[in-house]
Amino acid sequence: PLxxxxxxxxxxxxxxxxxxxxxxWVFESIVEALEVPASxxxxxxxxxxxxAGGDHQMGEEFVRVLTDFVQELKTRYYVxxxxxxxxxxxxxxxxxxxxxxxxxxxxxxxxICRLYRLKRLGAIGRYTLFRHTYFKDADIHxxxxxxxxxxxxFRHPQMRPTQMVxxxxxxxxxxxxxxxxxxxxxxxPHRERTQAVEIQDRGTPDMDRVVVRSEIVDEHGLRYNIxxxxxxxDVGQLYRLFLQAGxxxxxxxxxxxxxxxxxxxxxxxxVVYRLQAEGTVFLDGIVVNQTLQERGxxxxxxxxxxxxxxxxxxxxxxxxxxxxxxYRRHGxxxxxxxxxxxxxxxx
Numbered sequence: 001p002l003x004x005x006x007x008x009x010x011x012x013x014x015x016x017x018x019x020x021x022x023x024x025w026v027f028e029s030i031v032e033a034l035e036v037p038a039s040x041x042x043x044x045x046x047x048x049x050x051x052a053g054g055d056h057q058m059g060e061e062f063v064r065v066l067t068d069f070v071q072e073l074k075t076r077y078y079v080x081x082x083x084x085x086x087x088x089x090x091x092x093x094x095x096x097x098x099x100x101x102x103x104x105x106x107x108x109x110x111x112i113c114r115l116y117r118l119k120r121l122g123a124i125g126r127y128t129l130f131r132h133t134y135f136k137d138a139d140i141h142x143x144x145x146x147x148x149x150x151x152x153x154f155r156h157p158q159m160r161p162t163q164m165v166x167x168x169x170x171x172x173x174x175x176x177x178x179x180x181x182x183x184x185x186x187x188x189p190h191r192e193r194t195q196a197v198e199i200q201d202r203g204t205p206d207m208d209r210v211v212v213r214s215e216i217v218d219e220h221g222l223r224y225n226i227x228x229x230x231x232x233x234d235v236g237q238l239y240r241l242f243l244q245a246g247x248x249x250x251x252x253x254x255x256x257x258x259x260x261x262x263x264x265x266x267x268x269x270x271v272v273y274r275l276q277a278e279g280t281v282f283l284d285g286i287v288v289n290q291t292l293q294e295r296g297x298x299x300x301x302x303x304x305x306x307x308x309x310x311x312x313x314x315x316x317x318x319x320x321x322x323x324x325x326x327y328r329r330h331g332x333x334x335x336x337x338x339x340x341x342x343x344x345x346x347x
Contacts, residue, residue, distance in 0.1 A: 023061065027069045028081075036078055043070050077154040082116040083125055089115075090133040102178035106185055109133055123161055124153045130186040135179075142173045160312065161187065168199045168210050188212075190310045200227070212308070216260070216300035224268065224297065225261050226304050234259055238270040241287045249285065258308075260288070260301055268292055271305050276318070281309060283319040302330050310345050317343045 010017070031039040043066065050063060093108050100108075109129065112118070118125055131146050138146075149166035153159075161167050167187065174180050188197050197214045213227040229235050235251075238259055242249050249272065259270040269288035273281050283305070288297045309317060319327060319341050324334075332341040 023065045024069050027066065031073070031078060032081055036073060040070065040073060043073075077124055077128065077150060079128060080121065080125070083118060083121060083129060086112045086116040086118060086129060087132045094133075102181060105134060106182060109185075124150065124157075126189065127153065127161065127186060130182065134182045134186075138179075142170070145170045145173060162199060162212050162311070163210055165210055171199050188307075188311065190307050214304055214308075216297070216304055218292070218295040218297050218300065220295055222295075223263065224300075226258055226301065227261070229257050229259050229270075234267060237267045238272070238287070241267070241269060241289060242272075242285060245287050245290060247285060247287065255284070258301075258305060260297070269297060269301060271301060273305070279313065279315040281314050281317055283317055285320075298326070299330060306330075306343070306345065315345055317345065 027039075027043070030042065034042060047066065047070070050066075089112055090108065097104065097108075112133075113126070113129070118129060127146075127150060131143075131150065135142070135146060145166055149161070149164060149170060152164055152166055153161055156164075171180075171183060174183055184191070184197055187199070191197060191214070197212065200211050200213050211228045213225055216224050216226060218224065229238065235257055238257060239249060239251065252274070254274045255272050256274065257270060257272055259267045262268050269286070269292070271286050272284040274284060276282050286298055286301055286305075288301070306317065317332075318335070318338065319332065321340050324332075324341065327341050327343075330343070332343045335342040
């Protein structure tokens with residue numbers, strides 16, 4: 001009925017509007033209503049009915065448009081209508097405010113995100129928005145990297161963008177401070193705007209490996225970097241700090257780590273944690289070199305850890321019952337069912 005009564009019936013009565021009508025609008029309306037996975041299943045069922053003898057009722061053009069649309073839906077990211085509307089709204093704003101500074105340009109993107117509720121589209125929606133707004137006039141080489149990144153995000157939805165080498169390549173091409181700021185806002189929307197963050201490529205010719213390197217500041221104004229350990233030696237130094245602090249730990253293959261380093265690249269602290277059920281991590285411990293106690297470093301490491309977990313779509317952080325005063329100051333509460341402390345995260 002949609003095809004016959006809306007598209008064909010309208011064109012029959014008003015043939016002069018044919019150049020302005022896109023037949024795929026019918027299929028887009030179905031995707032908007034059902035979203036992509038359910039739409040693909042519906043289209044597959046429709047295609048089977050057409051093959052069983054129903055195609056003569058719809059005509060060859062319907063089958064061709066349907067086939068092309070489904071193929072496109074399977075091979076590239078479908079840009080939802082709210083996102084298209086947001087991009088169009090930004091283009092209109094940009095025409096009027098062509099000389100706006102970077103703060104205003106990023107501010108309007110955040111405002112548009114709230115207006116069109118784009119957070120629900122996830123990282124690929126946010127990256128697509130920045131690609132077609134702030135970075136739309138970038139040079140062709142940078143846009144090529146950006147497009148390759150979006151393709152990889154679509155093909156590997158189980159991977160985080162910060163695990164993709166294309167994101168590091170994109171960062172490497174940005175030399176303007178304003179562009180770097182926009183990049184950080186796109187990649188790390190949950191971090192404070194003044195916090196320095198960068199992507200590092202630690203891969204080998206045989207394997208890509210990209211890590212996030214962030215920065216914290218202690219109460220004396222000294223800066224430290226937080227990142228994943230670079231190898232077993234870094235992990236060993238972290239466990240040594242736990243031993244020196246009176247909290248010896250046994251090594252487990254399920255453990256994951258973050259290390260904090262001073263400006264001399266010496267490890268002064270870190271985190272040990274484990275992934276549990278979907279959306280939950282267990283924070284096994286935070287440690288800081290005893291000579292650097294009482295500088296607020298432990299709290300800063302915890303805050304950075306929580307920010308990373310939010311970016312990884314973690315909703316719950318659990319930890320031991322001990323050190324209750326410290327953890328309660330940072331949003332943890334007693335979980336009487338599990339006998340520990342828990343903090344629920346929100347994006």
